[in-house]
Amino acid sequence: MEDTELHTISFTLNGVTQRLRVAARRSLTDVLGQECGMKSAHMGCGQGDCGSCTVSVDGVPIRGCLLFAVQADGADIRTAEALANPDSLAAIRNAFKKHRAIQCGYCTPGFMVLADYILRNELSLDQAIQTLSANLCRCTGYSPIVSAVADLLAARAERGSGP
Amino acid sequence: MNMIGQSIDRVEDDDLLQASTRFVGSLAFENMLHMHVVRSPYAHARLKNVTVGKAASAPGVVAVWTGNDIRELPPIGFRRIPDRDLLQHRQPVMALDELRYVGEPAAIVLATDPCLAEDAGRLIAINAEIRPPVLDCGTETDARTEARMRGSNEVARIEKGYGDVEAAFAAAEHKISISCRLARQTAVPMETRGAIAVPHPAAAGFDLYGAAKVPHANRQELARILSLDIGGVVLREGHAGGGFGVRGELYPEDVLVAFAALRLGRPVKWIEDRSEHFLAINHSRDQTIHLNAAVSKTGIIAALRARITTDQGAYLRTHEIKVSDLSCAFLPGPYRIPAYQATATVHLTNKTPCGTYRAPGRFEATFAMERMIDAIARTLELDPVEVRRRNLISAADMPFDRQIEATGKRVVYDSGDYLQTLDTAIRAFDLPELRRSAEERRQRGECIGIGLAMFVEKTDTALHETARLELAADGKIEIVTGTSSLGQGMETALAQIAADGLGFPIDVFRIVRGQTDRISQSGGTFASRTTVMAGSAIHEASRIFRRKLIETSAALLGATTEVITLRRDGCCINGRNVALSELRAMIDASAHSTQLIAEADFSSGAMACPYGVHIAQVKVDPDDLSVTVEKYHIAYEIGRAVNPDLVKAQLLGGAMQGIGGALMEEISFSSDGQPLTTSFADYVTPRIVDVPAFEILLLEDWPSPTNPLGLKGAGEGGINAAGAAVAAAVEDAFAAKIAPRRLPITPKALFDLLSKTDDGLISPLRRR
Amino acid sequence: MYPASFRYHRPSGLHHALELLSRHKADAAILAGGQSLVPRMNLRQATPENIVDLNRIADLSKLAVVNDVLEIGAMVRHQSFCCEAAIGFLSLPSGFAELLGRMADTIGNLPIRLRGTIGGSLANASPKAQWALLSFLLDADIVIENAGGTRCERYTQFVKGDGRTTLKPDDLITNVRIKVPPAEWRYGFAQLAPQPNRPASAFALVAITLEDARVRDCRIAIGACTPVPCRLHALEDWLSGRRASVSGSDDLVEIAAAAVRQQGGESQPYIEHLAVVATTRAIAQAVEC
Numbered sequence A: 001m002e003d004t005e006l007h008t009i010s011f012t013l014n015g016v017t018q019r020l021r022v023a024a025r026r027s028l029t030d031v032l033g034q035e036c037g038m039k040s041a042h043m044g045c046g047q048g049d050c051g052s053c054t055v056s057v058d059g060v061p062i063r064g065c066l067l068f069a070v071q072a073d074g075a076d077i078r079t080a081e082a083l084a085n086p087d088s089l090a091a092i093r094n095a096f097k098k099h100r101a102i103q104c105g106y107c108t109p110g111f112m113v114l115a116d117y118i119l120r121n122e123l124s125l126d127q128a129i130q131t132l133s134a135n136l137c138r139c140t141g142y143s144p145i146v147s148a149v150a151d152l153l154a155a156r157a158e159r160g161s162g163p
Numbered sequence B: 001m002n003m004i005g006q007s008i009d010r011v012e013d014d015d016l017l018q019a020s021t022r023f024v025g026s027l028a029f030e031n032m033l034h035m036h037v038v039r040s041p042y043a044h045a046r047l048k049n050v051t052v053g054k055a056a057s058a059p060g061v062v063a064v065w066t067g068n069d070i071r072e073l074p075p076i077g078f079r080r081i082p083d084r085d086l087l088q089h090r091q092p093v094m095a096l097d098e099l100r101y102v103g104e105p106a107a108i109v110l111a112t113d114p115c116l117a118e119d120a121g122r123l124i125a126i127n128a129e130i131r132p133p134v135l136d137c138g139t140e141t142d143a144r145t146e147a148r149m150r151g152s153n154e155v156a157r158i159e160k161g162y163g164d165v166e167a168a169f170a171a172a173e174h175k176i177s178i179s180c181r182l183a184r185q186t187a188v189p190m191e192t193r194g195a196i197a198v199p200h201p202a203a204a205g206f207d208l209y210g211a212a213k214v215p216h217a218n219r220q221e222l223a224r225i226l227s228l229d230i231g232g233v234v235l236r237e238g239h240a241g242g243g244f245g246v247r248g249e250l251y252p253e254d255v256l257v258a259f260a261a262l263r264l265g266r267p268v269k270w271i272e273d274r275s276e277h278f279l280a281i282n283h284s285r286d287q288t289i290h291l292n293a294a295v296s297k298t299g300i301i302a303a304l305r306a307r308i309t310t311d312q313g314a315y316l317r318t319h320e321i322k323v324s325d326l327s328c329a330f331l332p333g334p335y336r337i338p339a340y341q342a343t344a345t346v347h348l349t350n351k352t353p354c355g356t357y358r359a360p361g362r363f364e365a366t367f368a369m370e371r372m373i374d375a376i377a378r379t380l381e382l383d384p385v386e387v388r389r390r391n392l393i394s395a396a397d398m399p400f401d402r403q404i405e406a407t408g409k410r411v412v413y414d415s416g417d418y419l420q421t422l423d424t425a426i427r428a429f430d431l432p433e434l435r436r437s438a439e440e441r442r443q444r445g446e447c448i449g450i451g452l453a454m455f456v457e458k459t460d461t462a463l464h465e466t467a468r469l470e471l472a473a474d475g476k477i478e479i480v481t482g483t484s485s486l487g488q489g490m491e492t493a494l495a496q497i498a499a500d501g502l503g504f505p506i507d508v509f510r511i512v513r514g515q516t517d518r519i520s521q522s523g524g525t526f527a528s529r530t531t532v533m534a535g536s537a538i539h540e541a542s543r544i545f546r547r548k549l550i551e552t553s554a555a556l557l558g559a560t561t562e563v564i565t566l567r568r569d570g571c572c573i574n575g576r577n578v579a580l581s582e583l584r585a586m587i588d589a590s591a592h593s594t595q596l597i598a599e600a601d602f603s604s605g606a607m608a609c610p611y612g613v614h615i616a617q618v619k620v621d622p623d624d625l626s627v628t629v630e631k632y633h634i635a636y637e638i639g640r641a642v643n644p645d646l647v648k649a650q651l652l653g654g655a656m657q658g659i660g661g662a663l664m665e666e667i668s669f670s671s672d673g674q675p676l677t678t679s680f681a682d683y684v685t686p687r688i689v690d691v692p693a694f695e696i697l698l699l700e701d702w703p704s705p706t707n708p709l710g711l712k713g714a715g716e717g718g719i720n721a722a723g724a725a726v727a728a729a730v731e732d733a734f735a736a737k738i739a740p741r742r743l744p745i746t747p748k749a750l751f752d753l754l755s756k757t758d759d760g761l762i763s764p765l766r767r768r
Numbered sequence C: 001m002y003p004a005s006f007r008y009h010r011p012s013g014l015h016h017a018l019e020l021l022s023r024h025k026a027d028a029a030i031l032a033g034g035q036s037l038v039p040r041m042n043l044r045q046a047t048p049e050n051i052v053d054l055n056r057i058a059d060l061s062k063l064a065v066v067n068d069v070l071e072i073g074a075m076v077r078h079q080s081f082c083c084e085a086a087i088g089f090l091s092l093p094s095g096f097a098e099l100l101g102r103m104a105d106t107i108g109n110l111p112i113r114l115r116g117t118i119g120g121s122l123a124n125a126s127p128k129a130q131w132a133l134l135s136f137l138l139d140a141d142i143v144i145e146n147a148g149g150t151r152c153e154r155y156t157q158f159v160k161g162d163g164r165t166t167l168k169p170d171d172l173i174t175n176v177r178i179k180v181p182p183a184e185w186r187y188g189f190a191q192l193a194p195q196p197n198r199p200a201s202a203f204a205l206v207a208i209t210l211e212d213a214r215v216r217d218c219r220i221a222i223g224a225c226t227p228v229p230c231r232l233h234a235l236e237d238w239l240s241g242r243r244a245s246v247s248g249s250d251d252l253v254e255i256a257a258a259a260v261r262q263q264g265g266e267s268q269p270y271i272e273h274l275a276v277v278a279t280t281r282a283i284a285q286a287v288e289c
């Protein structure tokens, strides 16, 4: 069956409203990458296993490969290009860089979205590690990613307890 | 400025963090078509025909081709030709008369949209006569199987050795034999493969995006297969999501996109999905290694016999039988072993073909050799560390000629003091304390073990390497190399070497890599060679560039070379600063000056051999038998580290992959050859919860004499001994009552192993 | 990699959804969290012509306790149970609330739990589903509607095998009803997977009551290693009336092993072993908690 039927949808992408016409079968990851030019939208498995496609939808991390773009009609979507808070985004980037939490960078956007969620929800380090365990990385051996997020949590705690 | 040895930030990171880089999946071209590959559903069948039927007229479809339509294309060749007889086992670009593994390309659809291409693919029928598949090494084949296997599926035999093995065995006080087995595994980079071919006008050639690893070799092979002038094939490397040896070899799909783009005169894109990836990309490991050692009562190995069998899968791909060759050559590792005889046989089966995966042949060989050392220790009731000490090659014997060849090149260990490194590692990681605390915890009923393994790696130097430095119009110095970035941070390391040579800061440089029209030659990126080979060439090129820069500035500014000094981003002449961009403008304006370009070529007769020690501490859950690696320590002799943090990152990532290989990863097939591992749900790789406490010690005590900077490679030392160290630790955890000699050591494998012991180990619940 | 083409319907109310289902029957599939259906569609193992998306039907996401029965709307996400803010208002017995949270927490990973639903999980009928085990042990009732009316099925009748239920193409699960257990109930849940964050190889769920340090009543179920969850009646009988301290004993292991073997069919010794481990761990937890 051909995609004769296109759906008109709109969502906020990194704070900017987008109006698109999409076939129902295109995943959010596919549409973000191919239609919206988001270079961070990566498909790694299309099965929910790897997390390369993780984006924030209405404030929570979800698998972009398992959500049809039509379902995101009206949603607030954030990708690693512009997470909700610019300061936090800069801090996440710096921590990833400092701790060598990036090698090939393919998994990085997904981990940044998880890190952002962890920071916004003030998770404990243990909870953070559980959360990060959702995604796969084949290059770094993970421990640099854990260090980066631990560092971010510590910095946040310090700021939080300050005057 | 001394840039070598500094752990500066990676130059790659800002682009990756800001997601301003494009992986091949997000590249698109005007008028582009999408390719879908229809693959064999059978492990083995005679292909009668492929019925295209309605697919050809389905919406969006521009062309559908089967093997018959491309019969003129020769099979994909080897990068070296070890034996002409083997050429018959090369893989055709698409299946012609025989389907030989599940996933073999049988037809392609080209359509205006990737969904439509896949839709049409479903309409194509493969009509075939199913044959019994060959699934094991040493299968006797008969008329029902295949002519190419002639009575047996063994297609190649490699023999290597030296010394009088017979005599040593005749005189031996102990003869110890073990059998080791490594399951089929693969690298699974997070980005699947992808390729886009963009045709040149009049089908004179094409640009190919997507692959990264060996662009020059692939250019040559593509030109040969497609009967094009080599200049017509241009490879353009972008960003790649991990390589580990499997990405970037020339695969059928790369040829197919190029072929289609040329035929149709339109750009053609193909993106692999994950289940295709598990069927199509090179598998690896899948070796059985039997070892026989003649050993003195003091634990000294007088001779070693190795019998290696490799399940190579359905075809010999670009690497032909290289992995088996490497296993034979590197099996003796850091040990003297005065007499050695190895036989490796390579067997074709109806499974995905195998190739190289990080530390190819060496992960396997180290596993077997180190398990043998531990077996000797156990038999003779010696400390495993002591047995290693007694057999290590001494520093006085360096460079050590192994008297055998690996892929046609003499194996000579260039430099090092293995004993010293072992002692350094034992001290640094406090092995006695690790063992003591493990013993204490064992007394308390925990199941804790410590394992140690040693290894020698090699940095491939078989091919020479060209590099060029060029002053670009914007005043940046371009470092042009044909080696590839697969995430390892090579841009940073190479820029550091150039910065070091010229005394300029790092931001003056821009790396241009993997563009075959920008540099005449390159060996590519594999076997940890990039920093060593391209780095050495860049080191030399920067010397030439420096001289030319001074001469050119002197000529343009009417000064003598003596008064010119180099400074931050240019040069200084009698107190006047001339920026590089200014200099470039002056060159452009002058009728007499030529552009500032320096090219150098580096080749080395000998391989650089990094080496090291791995120590693993594991905890086994006595009930469910899951193995947790609690600590992982690596001491690694790198010769000289260009960027120590990057080397550590390589070791850490490699070790984690190795732990996956040791405990989790296994590709399996059903009895009719259907792959059972086609997703991350089936192929279990490490996750964050599996991360041990890592400690990494970089040693720079033994610079390599084989290159001017003393470099040794970094890519494979992290994974090399991981299987061996983890297995030794598991053995120790059970007080050597079991000997795990098969990887991966899954809880189920451990359960089976324990079930075979007679002292009731398998009723762990009952022990309490 | 791309699903087959389909028509997408987004009903805003239950009635509309039921009507769509009755119109398209076998040509339609319900889309709940999509965490099981979409992976299959991406591989074209499922190729529905119509998709009926339940995500905008607010009524299906309700959680309430009515007459001591916990009513869980089919579209309640797994993650809701991990979150005090989402279920706190129900004032469930603390042990029970904790159990729901602990079981939910072992489902996949956070992004999966944030989308996946209890209705989808039960309809999917995977042997490895935590909600299947819970529904089985606590005799959940599944409320099913179609254009013709509503029916209610006990979970044991509803599930027919690995991936098989009594659901007809036009049926829709609207609710799951679980009688809120008495506060004195104690629970144990243990799951063994090839790796954390992986679907279970075996799990066990235990509910007991204690009296004078003795087990009064108990229910024990295992799953994941069997096509549908099953009760270990022999073990329950043995345990009832015994001192709680038997939970670590060799005898218990023996009996558990025998009870598991009875269920085993042709399952492998290793999986059997895991089921025994899960069972004994769950019992120990229930006793100790």
Ligand SMILES: Cc1cc2nc3c(=O)[nH]c(=O)nc-3n(C[C@H](O)[C@H](O)[C@H](O)COP(=O)(O)OP(=O)(O)OC[C@H]3O[C@@H](n4cnc5c(N)ncnc54)[C@H](O)[C@@H]3O)c2cc1C
Pocket (backbone or CB within 6 Å): A047, A048, A049, C029, C030, C031, C032, C033, C034, C035, C036, C037, C038, C039, C074, C075, C106, C107, C108, C109, C112, C115, C116, C117, C118, C119, C120, C121, C123, C124, C126, C128, C129, C130, C131, C167, C171, C172, C173, C174, C198, C199, C200
């Ligand atoms: C990586 C990964 C790991 C996972 N691990 C686990 C795990 O450990 N344990 C576990 O239990 N699950 C696991 N899951 C599955 C997950 O829990 C799913 O969410 C769940 O199985 C299905 O729920 P869903 O809401 O996503 O349903 P969907 O995927 O939307 O639907 C599943 C099926 O149920 C039908 N359906 C859905 N809702 C209804 C309804 N209300 N009435 C009738 N039919 C309906 C659909 O038509 C479809 O056939 C995992 C999934 C992934 C991707």
Ligand code: FES
Pocket (backbone or CB within 6 Å): A042, A043, A044, A045, A046, A047, A048, A049, A050, A051, A052, A053, A054, A063, A064, A065, A066
């Ligand atoms: S691509 Fe979505 S989880 Fe892998």
Ligand code: FES
Pocket (backbone or CB within 6 Å): A101, A102, A103, A104, A105, A106, A107, A108, A136, A137, A138, A139, A140, B190, B241, B242, B487
């Ligand atoms: S950095 Fe390559 S997969 Fe994570």
